[in-house]
Amino acid sequence: MSRVVVVHGVGRQLDTAETLLAELEPALRGGVGLALRRDPTLGGLADGDVACVAYGDLYRESGARGEPYYRAEDVEDGFEADLLEAWWREAARLDPRIPGPDQATGGPGARGAVGRLASRPLTVDRVRRGLHALTRSRFFGAVSERLLISDLKQVSRYFTEPGLRAAARARVEELLTPETRVVVGHSLGSVVAYEALCAVAPAPDRGPLTxxxxxxxxxxxxxxxxxxxxxxxxWPTAVKRWTNLADRGDVVALVRELAPLFGPELQDLTVDNGSEMHSMRAYLTAAQTGTAIATGLAV
Known part of the structure; x- marks a missing residue:
């Protein structure tokens, strides 16, 4: 049974647990290896210790060929538009080359990290400006507008479709065994992992979870x-230790310190992922991530 369970974020609808494991396990082992070089007393990994949760197929349309060809007109008012603006404002704050929402409209200065597009009339032109700015930022530069809209919709659907939400969390719960010691969640996967662990009660045969x-x-x-x-x-009652890692330039991790929200026991750490600010592989190969995982394995 696996001792480490990994939960992916959006954009993985074509992956299975097997393809995710082939891609992510070497990165995770690399990060743990760096941690063990610094502190050999931490816990290591054996064969079969890592398993990946795959829930991307829940977003695949039956019989559909590839991703729908989304356009700016497909961004819906409310959650999707608000999330787009939150990312837009943060990208502009981090990258001086990117015009922010207020600059783009000639309005007053920024009103904080998270704007509310719904507080203004939703216009396709404004959505287009936001998409244009984000896909030319350092963070989203390799992502097309079509895929960016798809990511918005995947996050939105998780929070607005109870059946999909429950099914994604169930995928995590299925892999939790008495041998599990560490659960790793990236991006939206951190939300799925968190909510799944909140539903898991401590049990006599289950060790402390990280x-x-x-x-x-x-x-x-x-x-x-x-x-x-x-x-x-x-705080998930089955969790003894929680480490949150964020790159300073990660637009998705807009609030990088979670301890004020979830409790002082939570440890917030900053990592440097270079130009791959939100990359799961980059996060997993960081020594800080490896240390957090190896510490959980040593318990």
Missing amino acids: LVTLGSPLGLAGLVFDRLQPVPGG
């Missing part, structure tokens, strides 16, 4: 934090 969140949007007020189940800000 939660490691990477590039997490859990702290994003209004859009993510306030929608968490069962209670925003609750």
